[in-house]
Amino acid sequence: MTTASYRNRSLLIEEGRWADLLALAADGDETVPGERRELAHLLAVQAPPAVAVAAAELYPDEEVGFPGPLWEVLAQRPWRDLAPHLTHPRVREMVAQTRVLHGEDLRGVLTAEIPLVLQPWESAHWDPEWDIPEYHSTGSAGSQMWCFPGWLIEHLPGGVPLPEPVAIEAVDHPAVPVLAGLNDPHRPIRAYAFRATAWATAATIAADRQTCRAAEVPFARAYPHLLHLATGFGPYAVAEGGGQATGRLAVWRVLRLMAGGDPVPAFVARLRCVTWRRPGEHLCYLYLAMEDPAQGLTWAISASADD
Incomplete structure (x- = not known):
């Protein structure tokens, strides 16, 4: 100017x-x-x-x-x-x-x-003062990173090595491409659906499985990170992604596909989730397997971006 x-x-x-x-x-x-x-x-x-x-x-x-x-x-x-x-x-x-x-x-x-x-599972670990940028007249403050499980894995009871992988059946499910498209397609994001448990899925898709630590987590723990992932933010991003409402709409869209016609709150309530972390992981990453016992299906997302 x-x-x-x-x-x-x-x-x-x-x-x-x-x-x-x-x-x-x-x-x-x-x-x-x-x-x-x-x-x-x-x-x-x-x-x-x-x-x-x-x-x-x-x-x-x-x-x-x-x-x-x-x-x-x-x-x-x-x-x-x-x-x-x-x-x-x-x-x-x-x-x-x-x-x-x-x-x-x-x-x-x-x-x-x-x-x-906000549903209870949305608000449980969502902090508007931290998770939404603060805007001033010439810019913004705050950085909405997706980093799960992050430090959390060390503070969860039951953090254990992943089990040995077993043969599991991949499923062609309509939620998979939507999960894979939650962020910039040029970043390494992979999504899956299997007829298997969350633990078996995690053991199958995790890189460096022998050194990973894994734990069961409530879906609510991962929700803010999924939302940030769905805004398009990457490493070092301030507020140059698609906005937090964009992320919420995208996450609800994929949950509806996964729920298969059931109400989303009931579907989320029965999810069994497993997360894992590789040693030395940093910046943006999200590893999550989401199992619905009622359908016998697990969806998983493995996302990582370093620069």
Whole structure:
């Protein structure tokens, strides 16, 4: 941004000329679209609700962008402040889902395909102050890493070596490609479905099986990391993935496929999960086998990205 345009913007902010700033964001110099996007971000953070919403709706279909999708920036504010001004269906949906991740209960306020309140297994280990970026006028703070089981494996009772692998039957299941597509396809993410237990699956797919440590975990423990994985974040990422609401929608989509028509909460409640970790693992990784005893199936994901 040029010195002159920066000074002009600063004067407009000091004078509270939000409508003029919005006009610049909407109809500014076409040769510097990045400046217009930066200004829309600033308005989404600082401007009164009506102007903030209008700025965010200049980019209604944005899924990825630094320092974050504008609907996620906007959703730092309570739903009641934003709702009267939201006119674009996509922005409204994503703001609502983000507010749910902030802990708001929007049941009865509007309708959506995905529940508008966090389920107990979602909220058990989800921390909005840590798991959602904090946005300020020039950028963001926070880093949403997927790192499971991370340090947790050393603090779980029953951490043991993986058993010897046995022959198990692979299954062509529609959830597998969706699991595999939860993150950037250029990163090494592998997904599987087997007619087997979670322990047998883990023993089959784990690299360095002889040195791994493994343990059973509640699905709720892994949920925040699956959500972050599904946003597209990678190593060292700040808020340049697809936003946390994008991750929640993607995780619910894959859970519905895995549940095979059963309600997702009931399906999650009966899952038996096994996680494992290789020695010296660092940065982004997620190893999880999810067994549904009712169907006799286990789905697994093995994801790792170092740079």
